Amino acid sequence: MSEQTPPTLRPLRQHPDGRRPEGRRRGRPAAAAALALAAVTAGILTPPAAQAATGRPDTVQQGLNALVHTDGLPAALASITDRTGHTRTHTAGVGDLTTGSPVPDDGQVRIGSNTKTFTAVVTLQLVAEGKISLDSPVDTYLPGLLHGDGIDGRHITVRQLLQHTSGIPDYTRSDLRPRPYEPRELVEIALGYKADFAPGAGWAYSNTNYVLAGLIIQRVTGRPLAEEMERRIITPLGLRHTSFPAPGDTTLRGPHPQGYYQEAAGAPLRDITEIDPSWAWAAGQLISTGSDLNRFFGALLGGRLLPKAQLDQMRTTVPAPYFGPGARYGLGLVSRPLSCGGVYWGHGGSFPGYETRGGVTEDGRRAANVAVTLQPADKAVMDRVEHVVDTALCR
Structure with missing residues (x-):
């Protein structure tokens, strides 16, 4: 694909619109990419342990598989933390279209506006x-x-x-x-x-x-x-895979799936993993994993990060239909209705190459985070990503 002037950056919005920016190109040999995509299409996906043990299809895994098979996303990841504190991870798709390597369990992604x-x-x-x-x-x-x-x-x-x-x-x-x-x-x-x-x-x-x-x-x-995020949140909670990139650092340093950019429907996917994130700063610069996000939102709603007075202020909301039907925005925190009743609290984030959605139940005892490695232009695809979150929190 020919080089061009990078277009408007709007990736921190919940439902990004318009075109997205250029990143550092990586090679994409046609044969390797074809083999990787063929593996996804053929359904060469490792089932989660729960499915293998019971013989019953896992609904979260089914949702991730559909995002890859039906919606054409390169990869999808989920981390689900239950009421006992146990975290289960799920993956679907291919972590790198060049090499065909698998999606790393609980891989790092750019979490955008969760920041x-x-x-x-x-x-x-x-x-x-x-x-x-x-x-x-x-x-x-x-x-x-x-x-x-x-x-x-x-x-x-x-x-x-x-x-x-x-x-x-x-x-x-x-x-x-x-x-x-x-x-x-x-x-x-x-x-x-x-x-x-x-x-x-x-x-x-x-x-x-x-x-x-x-x-x-x-x-x-x-x-x-x-430094303030590190000493006040990241270190106390033991978020070992969460970081605020230093100036000029374009890399994800832990295991991660590659993030991709598509100029228009049907256009080739381009690797955009390595990009300077400083334009996002306090609004969207962090890197993290699904399990770290679950730990963070669980600790927040569980009262471990803020005194009650400030947590109450944070959860005092106004209508925010921008985030979907019934959504409300507090102070850096979004509540969304659950299909099984009640709401969950989180935020969500968009960054070139990655979309993340997730949050924690009202009591802070069940959390889920889903990430995909392409910003879908179709809002219906993002609705299906959010449906996987709902499925995980309601099951």
Whole structure:
């Protein structure tokens, strides 16, 4: 496929639209790719232990198989943590279309906007410590930074950032080339647009909100955002496969499936695994695994990361149909209805090459995360990914 100018980056949205960016190319020998895809089509998939032991089809595995066989995704992964704390992993498809290698169990992926929940947790921990006030204006912490057409940091609160009610435009509506970015540069891009609405007068998903939250964290702590996430969340919870890539680090360092990009329906798949993630920063830069995400969301809903007062604030929601029927958005946390009754809490994330969906039940005792290695252009495919999450949490 010929080289081209990288198109608009909008991969942190829950249902990405438009084209996605270029990444570093990898070779894709036709014979190896054909053999890999033929293996998937022929159904050469290892059944989970539960299915092998009982002879009954596993509904989660069936869902992943369908995402590969029917929807044409290169790979799908799931990690399911039950009420006893036991985690079962599932895979389908091919981990690398060049070599035909299998999908690694519980492989690392770029988790996109799940990063927002980590950023919100750090912010709310600082609220509990008296270092940040949710209802203070952004200008208190970042004086003079927010200014523009309908945008004034003196009238936008920290709470409005975390809940996407600030009206600040999303910087990803601009044409961003995949290269290193500084957080303030991303904010400046957003300030070139008119406010979406007056602060508190509406709801609109904007990655800029979380870049600003990350800048506030750095201002009040005097430490890098990555360091704060590490010492406050990643290390205490033992998230051994979760990391915030260093500037210029384009790699996934643990076992992982390759992530792919497709210019248009029917176009060749292109390996986009290696990409500079700095344009996502506090809104979407983290790398993790399904089991680590399950541990994180379980700990969060189980009260291990925040005092009750701040967790209650985090779970105070407004309608967010952008995330699907019945969805509501708190402070970096989304609730979605379950088909078996009640809701589950999580976020979800989109990043070039990867889509992740998942969360934890209301009591924090059952968690599921599903990842696929291509951003589907068809919303119906993402609905089926989310259905696998629902199946895992309801069974």
